[in-house]
Amino acid sequence: MSEETAVIANLTAQSWSLHRNYGAFFIRAADLAGAHPAAQAAGEGSGGAMSSAPLPSLTRVTPRKAVIDMGDKRSIDINISARDIAADLCREINGDAGEDSFLGAFVCAGDEPTAEEITDARRRLEAFYRRKVAEADREWARSHSYLFLDDVQRRGAHELGLEREWNYQLHETSECPGCGERVKPHVAVCKSCGAILDREKAKALGLWSEPVDATSAPSAAATSPAAPSAAAAPAATPRNVPAAAPGQNRGAQTNQPRRGEPA
Ligand SMILES: [Zn+2]
Numbered sequence: 001m002s003e004e005t006a007v008i009a010n011l012t013a014q015s016w017s018l019h020r021n022y023g024a025f026f027i028r029a030a031d032l033a034g035a036h037p038a039a040q041a042a043g044e045g046s047g048g049a050m051s052s053a054p055l056p057s058l059t060r061v062t063p064r065k066a067v068i069d070m071g072d073k074r075s076i077d078i079n080i081s082a083r084d085i086a087a088d089l090c091r092e093i094n095g096d097a098g099e100d101s102f103l104g105a106f107v108c109a110g111d112e113p114t115a116e117e118i119t120d121a122r123r124r125l126e127a128f129y130r131r132k133v134a135e136a137d138r139e140w141a142r143s144h145s146y147l148f149l150d151d152v153q154r155r156g157a158h159e160l161g162l163e164r165e166w167n168y169q170l171h172e173t174s175e176c177p178g179c180g181e182r183v184k185p186h187v188a189v190c191k192s193c194g195a196i197l198d199r200e201k202a203k204a205l206g207l208w209s210e211p212v213d214a215t216s217a218p219s220a221a222a223t224s225p226a227a228p229s230a231a232a233a234p235a236a237t238p239r240n241v242p243a244a245a246p247g248q249n250r251g252a253q254t255n256q257p258r259r260g261e262p263a
Pocket of ligand 1 (some may be wrong): 176178179188194
């Protein structure tokens with residue numbers, strides 16, 4: 001008797017470990033190295049946001065026998081087809097994330113997914129991710145709290161290549177010394193308070209220019225204490241060109257320990 005098998009394709013980098021009373025099943029994560037012709041055909045020319053998504057992994061499922069204990073020393077064997085098992089596993093995987101949930105697992109009609117099946121599943125996954133990102137956008141606008149966001153929303157933003165303020169991990173951001181807001185790495189100017197965070201970059205972008213006249217009062221934004229280039233070009237920074245107080249002998253300041261001066 002030849003066993004009829006079913007094949008589960010998984011589009012995401014998530015793997016799944018699922019348990020039934022007739023067996024345990026491990027659904028492999030999609031792997032960039034797992035190229036096969038249908039997946040390549042689906043990737044070509046689709047041009048969608050997820051056209052660079054990993055190629056699906058394939059997991060083959062075989063039929064199982066479930067034993068039902070009748071309770072009177074009799075038991076009944078029930079044959080479960082590979083296709084039923086595969087459909088059941090996909091239902092669990094895809095149903096994990098709320099309304100219209102689709103997490104990228106499907107049962108192939110044949111032994112391998114066709115290009116159409118892959119394209120169709122990618123579209124569904126993309127649509128689902130877009131809904132999750134929109135959901136997170138609304139939540140973020142309302143609460144501005146990372147606590148109410150979930151992994152699927154973050155993954156969605158990542159997979160779709162969408163930049164989101166809520167998708168920056170805390171370790172990727174730093175605190176603006178001007179206002180305390182979280183700022184993305186490598187930004188030139190804080191968008192909340194206008195502090196110049198990277199003077200060289202701000203200068204290159206035309207967002208800041210060095211004051212020509214040392215006696216003109218520099219704007220508060222130009223004297224951000226966090227400006228890393230302040231140390232690189234100390235002579236040019238306004239803070240290092242102090243206007244001498246009236247009557248003060250500037251020469252006396254050089255190399256003279258201040259504590260030795262009379263009060
Ligand atoms: Zn700021």
